[in-house]
Amino acid sequence: MKRHRHGLLLTLAIGMLLVIALTATGCNGKPYSVSGRVTVKGTDVGIANATVACGMHTVLTDSSGYWRITDIHGPTAISVAKEGWKFEPASIQVFGDTTDTGFQAIELDYRGLCSDSSQWYYDVEVTSTEQPDMSGWIALCVTSVEQEARRTLFHMSWETGSDMVQDSLRDLAARFPGAKAASEGYDYFIARQGIAYYLLPDRGSTPIFMLSRPLYEGAAYTDIVVEVPFEFIARSKEEVTVPAGTFSTWYCTNSLTDDDMTYLVSAWFAPYVGPVKYMIEMTDTSGSGAHGCIAVTLRSYSE
The missing domain is CATH 2.60.40.1120 (Carboxypeptidase-like, regulatory domain)
Structure with a gap:
């Protein structure tokens, strides 16, 4: 017992000497x-x-x-x-x-395209005066990266996990037939060239301007929201909290009119992560009073 106690005391003494040695140049x-x-x-x-x-x-x-x-x-x-x-x-x-x-x-990449394993997982909530509320998810990921002579090409894959939400999103996309082609099949490309980014329906298609880094007040910004490329204008810097965390973002908005529907589209873009939140508010202007909203919030992001 005495030998054990002696060993313990020796260990404590050595530990104290180490602490003294490490802090010899410290506060004292x-x-x-x-x-x-x-x-x-x-x-x-x-x-x-x-x-x-x-x-x-x-x-x-x-x-x-x-x-x-x-x-x-x-x-x-x-x-x-x-x-x-x-x-x-x-x-x-x-x-x-x-x-x-x-x-x-x-x-880091300004759009969050850091590697061929970058992935964004979003929660989706759909509310409407015309149908029951729905929830689902959207997964967006980079499946491959190609380095070309003048640009870097990111192959993007987009999918959603709820049939009802998918039908609702496709109904929305169907109202913009020209834009829908840019993401048909849930696969598309993002090209990075210098400080600019472009959307491409396929490798050889005409690029659609996304953004130039860094964003600033009044800058144009285009991104795919629930299958549809929407154009935004950066309005102001805003801190926003979503399931993935709290981010310093650019708050971007735009409004569109299609037949008897008005769309107020908002996006919150976090530099070096990408869009962390979207909101599409739809109002029937024919007098029916119908109203709907699609809210998309980032749950997780991995580089």
């Missing part, structure tokens, strides 16, 4: 400095103007990605941030002077 010791570099993953290209944070300290990386923070007290974590990029690792714990704290940067 001298301040220290940390420096390093942020580079594009897999390259030696530095990331300029990234914000490096360490407690209350923040600095920007220089034109080659180098940075240095001084007067640090105690153990702390270093992290990096820059719009349109994610960093590996997410943070690094430091305890004293070091000069080789490195981060690797991965560029």
Whole structure:
């Protein structure tokens, strides 16, 4: 028993010595400095103007990605941030002077098209004065990515899991026969060329302009909503909460008239994720008073 107690005390003593050693330059010791570099993953290209944070300290990386923070007290974590990029690792714990704290940067896609496994899963709610309420889902995913000479081509697959919702969406799409062809068969393409994105019904079709990054107030934005490409105008920045989380978005709207129906179409576009919410409000203008709404909200997104 005494031998066991002696071993336990020895372990505790060693642990205390380690803590003292790690914090020797901390609150009760001298301040220290940390420096390093942020580079594009897999390259030696530095990331300029990234914000490096360490407690209350923040600095920007220089034109080659180098940075240095001084007067640090105690153990702390270093992290990096820059719009349109994610960093590996997410943070690094430091305890004293070091000069080789490195981060690797991965560029994000403005439309959320990060890889051939990017996927969006949406909840769909359909309400109407003419029929019972319905619910379902929509899944959108990138099935393959092709790099061409002047553009990157993303093959998109779109499907829904409720027959009643699918019928309702197809009824809506049928009112826009010219636009419906752009997503017939639930497969289509998105082409990224420079800062611009385009919709294509198929590989060789005439591109339909989607957006140029970044969006701004008054900018045009087109995306496929429940089978139909709708054109929007970016109105304002707005924070919106959906099942997938809270996002900083561009609130985009437009209104359309078809025969005796008026459509108010809204979209909330989150940069580097894509659309996180759609709403289509339909009103019969013939005097019947009929009204309906299709609400589409993002449940999950994976890069």
